[in-house]
Amino acid sequence: xxxxxxxxxxxxxxNSRPAAPGRAPFCGLSPRTLARFLGLDILEEQYAFxxxxxxxxxSAQKIPDHWVxxxxxxxxxxxxxxxxxxxxxxxxxxxxEQHKANFGKLCPKGLSEHYTLEAENRLRYPVLxxxxxxxxxxxDDALDVMARQFQGVQDRHGPQSLGVIxxxxxxxxxxxxxxxxxxxxxxxSNFCGNTTLCMATAVAGYKRSFGSDGPPGAYExxxxxxxxFLIGANIAENHPILFHRLEKNPNRTLxxxxxxxxxxxxxxxxxxxxxxxxxxxxxxxxxxILVKNGLIDRTYIDRHTTGFAEFERFxxxxxxxxxxxxxxxxxxxxxxxxxxxGHAKAAFIGWTMGVNHSTxxxxxxxxxVNLSLITGNVGRAGxxxxxxxxxxxxxxxxxxxxxxxxxGYRKFxxxxxxxxxxxxxxxxxxxxPTARGLAYPDIIEAAVARKIRALWVIGTNPVVSYPNVDVxxxxxxxxxxxxxxxxxxxxxxxxxADLVLPAAIWGEKEGTxxxxxxxxxxxxxxVEPPGxxxxxxxxxxxxxxxxxxxxxxxxxxxxxxxAFDEWKRVSSGRLCDYSGMTYELLEAHGGIQWPFPAGSSxxxxxxxxxxxxFETADGKARIWCADWEPFPEQPxxxxxxxxxxxxxxxxxxxxxxxxxxxxxxxxxxxxxVEMNPSDAKRLRMKPHEKVDILSxxxxxxxxxxxxxxxxxxxQIFMPFHFxxxxxxxxxxxxxxxxxxxxxxxxxxxxxxxxxTL
Numbered sequence: 001x002x003x004x005x006x007x008x009x010x011x012x013x014x015n016s017r018p019a020a021p022g023r024a025p026f027c028g029l030s031p032r033t034l035a036r037f038l039g040l041d042i043l044e045e046q047y048a049f050x051x052x053x054x055x056x057x058x059s060a061q062k063i064p065d066h067w068v069x070x071x072x073x074x075x076x077x078x079x080x081x082x083x084x085x086x087x088x089x090x091x092x093x094x095x096x097e098q099h100k101a102n103f104g105k106l107c108p109k110g111l112s113e114h115y116t117l118e119a120e121n122r123l124r125y126p127v128l129x130x131x132x133x134x135x136x137x138x139x140d141d142a143l144d145v146m147a148r149q150f151q152g153v154q155d156r157h158g159p160q161s162l163g164v165i166x167x168x169x170x171x172x173x174x175x176x177x178x179x180x181x182x183x184x185x186x187x188x189s190n191f192c193g194n195t196t197l198c199m200a201t202a203v204a205g206y207k208r209s210f211g212s213d214g215p216p217g218a219y220e221x222x223x224x225x226x227x228x229f230l231i232g233a234n235i236a237e238n239h240p241i242l243f244h245r246l247e248k249n250p251n252r253t254l255x256x257x258x259x260x261x262x263x264x265x266x267x268x269x270x271x272x273x274x275x276x277x278x279x280x281x282x283x284x285x286x287x288x289i290l291v292k293n294g295l296i297d298r299t300y301i302d303r304h305t306t307g308f309a310e311f312e313r314f315x316x317x318x319x320x321x322x323x324x325x326x327x328x329x330x331x332x333x334x335x336x337x338x339x340x341x342g343h344a345k346a347a348f349i350g351w352t353m354g355v356n357h358s359t360x361x362x363x364x365x366x367x368x369v370n371l372s373l374i375t376g377n378v379g380r381a382g383x384x385x386x387x388x389x390x391x392x393x394x395x396x397x398x399x400x401x402x403x404x405x406x407x408g409y410r411k412f413x414x415x416x417x418x419x420x421x422x423x424x425x426x427x428x429x430x431x432x433p434t435a436r437g438l439a440y441p442d443i444i445e446a447a448v449a450r451k452i453r454a455l456w457v458i459g460t461n462p463v464v465s466y467p468n469v470d471v472x473x474x475x476x477x478x479x480x481x482x483x484x485x486x487x488x489x490x491x492x493x494x495x496x497a498d499l500v501l502p503a504a505i506w507g508e509k510e511g512t513x514x515x516x517x518x519x520x521x522x523x524x525x526x527v528e529p530p531g532x533x534x535x536x537x538x539x540x541x542x543x544x545x546x547x548x549x550x551x552x553x554x555x556x557x558x559x560x561x562x563a564f565d566e567w568k569r570v571s572s573g574r575l576c577d578y579s580g581m582t583y584e585l586l587e588a589h590g591g592i593q594w595p596f597p598a599g600s601s602x603x604x605x606x607x608x609x610x611x612x613x614f615e616t617a618d619g620k621a622r623i624w625c626a627d628w629e630p631f632p633e634q635p636x637x638x639x640x641x642x643x644x645x646x647x648x649x650x651x652x653x654x655x656x657x658x659x660x661x662x663x664x665x666x667x668x669x670x671x672x673v674e675m676n677p678s679d680a681k682r683l684r685m686k687p688h689e690k691v692d693i694l695s696x697x698x699x700x701x702x703x704x705x706x707x708x709x710x711x712x713x714x715q716i717f718m719p720f721h722f723x724x725x726x727x728x729x730x731x732x733x734x735x736x737x738x739x740x741x742x743x744x745x746x747x748x749x750x751x752x753x754x755x756t757l
Contacts (some may be wrong), residue, residue: 018583028250041452041621055094062092065702068526069096069587071513072110073169073506075394076100076389077241078515079110080590083507085354090114090507090514090527099590101219101515107240109652112661118529119660123489123502124531134500137541139532147546148247149481150186153454163443163452166193167459171523173563175393176570177256177554178458179402181374181540184427185549189437190452191574192403195394195647196440196740201356202387203398203663204739206366209373209622211615212409212575213398216608217384218517218593219346220247224382224515225348227340229255231279231368232354233388234262237413237649239352241268244387255337257282258354260674260717261612261710268338273712276642278327281628283367285323286313286338290374293638295342297376304612305373313624314686326628345380348373353390353646362738363626379610379620388516392506395514399576399594402569404436408574409615412436427552432624439740447475454481458536461501464491464654464723467731467742468697485539488656492723502530503536505657511537511560514585514594518576518606520544522583523589539621556596572597575615631746632734635714639695639748641679643730644717651721658721671725672704675751680707681753690754693718694728695747716751720744 050060051589053069072079081100093114097104100155101707119330126142127134137145153161166175166181182191203213209218222245233256236243243264246252256268257279274282290296291312296719302306320331327334341347347374355364369385377383400407410417414433422429438446444462446452448471455476466472476482476496484497487505494500508529514520527534529535534542537560544550550557557563561583566678572579579596585602586592593606613619635642650668651658658664673693675685685691687707693700701726711717718727734743 007259011583017057019160020130023244025234055092055713064091067094068524069522070507070524070526071346071521071591073104073392073513073523074109074113075239076237076391076516077395078392078513078519078521078591079106079241080521081106081110083114090117090528092136096590099521101519101591102241103253104364105241105244108650108664108667109171109658111293111661114507115661115663116657117507119657120490121488121490121660121751122530122533123500124533125488125496125502126269127489127530129498131489131601132495133357136520139454139534142499142501142544143546146483146545148468150454150456151547154187157453159191160437161453162186162188162449162456163438163447164192164456165191165440165443165458165460165462166191166282166397166401166403168199168394169196169399169506170191170395170397170536171457171560172511172520173511173560173567174398174540175397176400176407176440177537177540177563179400179407180425180553180723181544181549183432183433184401185280185544185547187552190443191437192440193397193401194440194462194465195391197465197604197742198353198356198390199316199360199387199394199398200404200439200739201361201736202365202389202740203404204389205369205735207364207548207739208624209366209369209667210609211617211621213405214608215387215389215516215577216378217386218605218607219245220605221346221348221382221384221386223714225249225252225344225346226382227253227255227344227347229257229337229347229349230264230343231283231349231351232256232260233352234264234354234646235350235352235388236263236267238647239388240649241695247558253340255340259712259715270333270340272327272329272333272337274329276644276715277358278628279355279629280364280367280626281318281323281326281365282334283371284315284318284332284626284628285320285327286341287311287367287371287374288318288323289320289338290342291315293339293342295339296374298669300373300376300612304614305617305621305623307625311370311623311625313557318538322386339356341371342375344377345382347372348384348386348387350380354386354745355742359632359734359736360629361736361741362627363624366624367626369621373621373623379487379607379612381607384607386516392515393513395511395516404439406432408571409576410574421570425553441735441740441742444475447479450478453479456485457478457493458485459487461491461493461558461654461656463496464718464726464728467728468733469726469728470698471733476626485536485554486656487533488660491654491656500530501539502529502533504533504592507539509535509560510534512564515591516525518593520578520581520586520594522586523597530731531572620714632743633732633746633748635748638751640714641749643693643695643714643727643747643749645720645727645731646717648721652721653721654723655721668703671719671722672706673751674706674708674711676709676711676713676715677707679714681707685751685753692754692756693727693730693749693751697732697734697748698729698732700725700727700729716749
């Protein structure tokens with residue numbers, strides 16, 4: 001029976017001749033198929049129901065032999081869940097009612113996550129390109145080829161000619177292991193991750209304001225704040241479990257600032273439909289009103305911050321009149337928002353990609369943090385400037401991954417930090433780089449310039465996710481050797497690889513994830529990976545043996561527990577202290593927030609900077625002056641629309657996983673573009689007709705048009721999940737100069753009826 005379609009009996013006669021008189025005309029069918037065709041077999045076993053002690057009356061096929069506790073592998077909320085296992089297969093999932101992130105709730109992706117394990121395109125064995133074709137090879141040969149090719153490229157072009165691009169979806173133990181392997185074993189500092197495409201701006205902003213990365217608040221603050229201000233954050237659709245927690249707070253006033261009338265905006269008490277990329281002006285305008293009306297905490301400012309005097313002069317020009325002209329908001333809306341925030345007992349500001357995906361993203365984060373600092377809304381219950389992270393373990397790689405900072409939030413430029421880390425690892429400090437290597441977009445530009453000659457891509461699909469994707473394609477095609485390590489094949493990226501390594505995914509390996517509120521949760525193995533697929537940890541250790549660095553960097557290591565034990569020592573005494581954690585404690589308490597030094601109690605909610613002391617040289621937070629600027633590519637007569645991109649609740653990133661989950665794919669099988677009715681009328685376009693979207697860089701063809709007032713005139717919106725309708729054919733190569741995160745959210749395009757190119 002087809003997995004995705006109706007029953008189609010295969011009726012094949014015994015011979016090419018008609019059946020002889022008196023002979024059964026269906027002799028080519030199995031007895032089961034014949035019975036099904038004749039209506040005698042109603043698939044009773046397949047559709048039988050039964051009672052289960054945990055889930056109640058449900059499909060008998062979904063009642064497991066046992067449940068395995070774990071953590072969801074999609075977004076950063078970090079939901080606890082259980083995988084139901086029957087006969088060695090994952091057959092169901094359910095939320096963990098004891099987990100402190102979600103208390104048993106799951107979103108549509110989490111509720112169907114077990115289907116990702118048996119997708120038809122799971123990669124089961126290594127493949128190597130020979131004479132233009134990818135052919136199956138053994139693991140020993142694959143690892144030998146990989147080590148030989150990497151070392152050959154580095155011998156010919158220098159150590160920095162190798163680049164590595166990772167993900168936010170490995171377990172922390174794998175991130176920690178990979179960082180040591182790349183920086184010390186392979187000897188290249190050109191190492192980054194796809195988290196740069198979504199969270200680097202928040203990281204850079206926190207570092208500039210607080211002296212260190214790390215969200216200061218907790219999910220509980222959504223339930224305790226009397227004012228919640230969400231900027232470019234559609235949590236009702238993209239983080240629905242967090243919105244559920246917000247809904248538990250009946251006394252809050254919800255303010256939402258977004259160019260689009262999102263599901264979150266529809267539920268707001270105050271909605272601010274600001275123009276694209278005017279959020280920085282809005283935040284500065286709110287600060288202006290707070291300062292002018294004395295709605296600031298001068299005691300907190302004097303004791304715990306620097307830079308306020310300059311800031312006070314700087315925001316004088318951000319008058320309501322000035323900000324109104326930039327944002328398109330009424331002055332009354334701006335005043336009301338500022339007064340609500342200024343009079344709040346505990347104000348929470350949350351943001352996601354609507355802020356981060358911008359060439360001014362880092363400075364916008366600094367401006368948001370400024371609001372919290374000048375009102376004293378840091379380190380208290382309900383009060384926090386809170387970055388809602390993207391991927392399930394983006395925080396884990398930020399803490400331990402050795403990319404934009406050294407493990408434990410140590411700074412490359414700090415001699416003491418390098419010496420301390422070298423002592424923990426028993427190596428010469430001179431081996432540790434004094435500056436971070438190339439960030440993700442700079443690795444791609446270096447590949448185009450033929451400075452990066454070999455690339456290792458791990459758990460990400462850049463041919464769909466990278467902006468202005470033709471630049472990326474050029475860079476990949478010019479490489480001497482490309483390795484892609486993933487759980488799925490084919491994908492648009494694996495199809496370009498010279499070597500593809502099969503990796504285990506969520507549900508098939510052990511370790512930890514850290515969520516947006518710094519809660520470390522246990523990840524457990526429920527089933528075996530398919531075929532010859534191995535965990536990323538096993539692959540990293542096997543390559544270290546080929547490179548001759550295993551005994552020095554990973555002495556005696558066999559799995560994630562070895563990495564976790566060392567990471568606890570490396571993080572001890574740092575802001576992200578894990579030293580008091582054990583796997584057993586994590587499972588017993590529904591995850592534990594860091595910092596968690598040895599001897600700590602896991603019961604209390606953790607917030608950073610409650611004492612007003614920050615991770616800067618003088619212990620004070622920095623207030624920054626960040627000026628608004630128009631976004632880089634303004635619409636004109638040739639390209640009159642501003643394109644916005646984003647997510648939909650059914651899918652995840654490039655649909656590598658969710659595109660293989662039938663229920664999610666059926667709910668959202670194709671991309672679409674949203675346009676205001678006035679624009680559709682002017683262009684004589686009708687709902688559901690196919691259109692093409694063009695920019696100066698490329699075109700997305702045959703996209704379904706949705707006519708809706710959720711987008712303003714002159715703007716359009718399109719989801720970024722679909723390789724078949726890849727919006728990154730038209731997005732631009734514009735990046736935040738501090739964080740290097742792409743400006744996905746605003747570019748100039750035109751829309752025309754399909755087939756008129």
